[in-house]
Amino acid sequence: QSVLTQPPSVSEAPRQRVTISCSGSSSNIGNNAVNWYQQLPGKAPKLLIYYDDLLPSGVSDRFSGSKSGTSASLAISGLQSEDEADYYCAAWDDRLNGWVFGGGTKLTVL
Amino acid sequence: QVQLQESGPGLVKPSQTLSLTCTVSGGSISSGSYYWSWIRQPAGKGLEWIGRIYTSGSTNYNPSLKSRVTISVDTSKNQFSLKLSSVTAADTAVYYCARELFTTTGDAFDIWGQGTMVTVSS
Numbered sequence: 001q002s003v004l005t006q007p008p009s010v011s012e013a014p015r016q017r018v019t020i021s022c023s024g025s026s027s028n029i030g031n032n033a034v035n036w037y038q039q040l041p042g043k044a045p046k047l048l049i050y051y052d053d054l055l056p057s058g059v060s061d062r063f064s065g066s067k068s069g070t071s072a073s074l075a076i077s078g079l080q081s082e083d084e085a086d087y088y089c090a091a092w093d094d095r096l097n098g099w100v101f102g103g104g105t106k107l108t109v110l
Numbered sequence: 111q112v113q114l115q116e117s118g119p120g121l122v123k124p125s126q127t128l129s130l131t132c133t134v135s136g137g138s139i140s141s142g143s144y145y146w147s148w149i150r151q152p153a154g155k156g157l158e159w160i161g162r163i164y165t166s167g168s169t170n171y172n173p174s175l176k177s178r179v180t181i182s183v184d185t186s187k188n189q190f191s192l193k194l195s196s197v198t199a200a201d202t203a204v205y206y207c208a209r210e211l212f213t214t215t216g217d218a219f220d221i222w223g224q225g226t227m228v229t230v231s232s
């Protein structure tokens with residue numbers, strides 16, 4: 001059971017927009033920044049969004065992040081087949097004094 | 111371009127100690143505002159943070175693993191290491207090392223190693 005809660009899977013058609021939610025609590029998302037990671041099949045995770053809504057250099061602006069209270073969301077617009085991957089949210093947890101991850105969401109582009 | 115590479119045995123017997131090393135190339139492990147972390151992922155499952163170390167030697171560990179984990183750093187070799195004692199089959203996973211960049215705006219794992227598979231089995 002992960003500390004942060006994500007839907008196990010989402011799916012959408014190419015060129016459409018999809019959102020992935022991440023729910024936490026006051027000790028993690030409610031008080032600290034949220035990061036999102038993309039994990040392509042068989043690969044290591046890659047930083048996608050940091051500090052709630054910032055894009056690292058080289059990441060497509062089709063990806064965006066937002067946060068409100070103890071929940072965060074990742075949005076992907078203009079879906080492409082190459083976006084099929086697992087997506088993880090993460091935040092520092094003040095109570096556990098460590099990083100916590102969501103269980104991951106598998107994105108399928110129909 | 112900084113790169114991380116994990117190394118160590120791919121097979122560990124139950125009750126023994128898992129030992130892995132992460133070698134940092136393309137930059138000094140002592141430079142900049144970085145923590146150095148270990149993260150694992152059982153097959154088909156999500157990511158679990160194990161712990162981190164700063165080059166001063168300061169560490170933080172996942173409370174669920176704290177009694178079995180030791181992370182150390184060797185700045186002369188540009189490496190940091192993980193030891194996990196009393197392993198069981200539940201410790202079978204891909205183990206990643208990662209660099210955690212910390213700034214005034216937030217911390218994030220910005221560079222990851224490719225991962226190394228460790229199986230616990232007799």
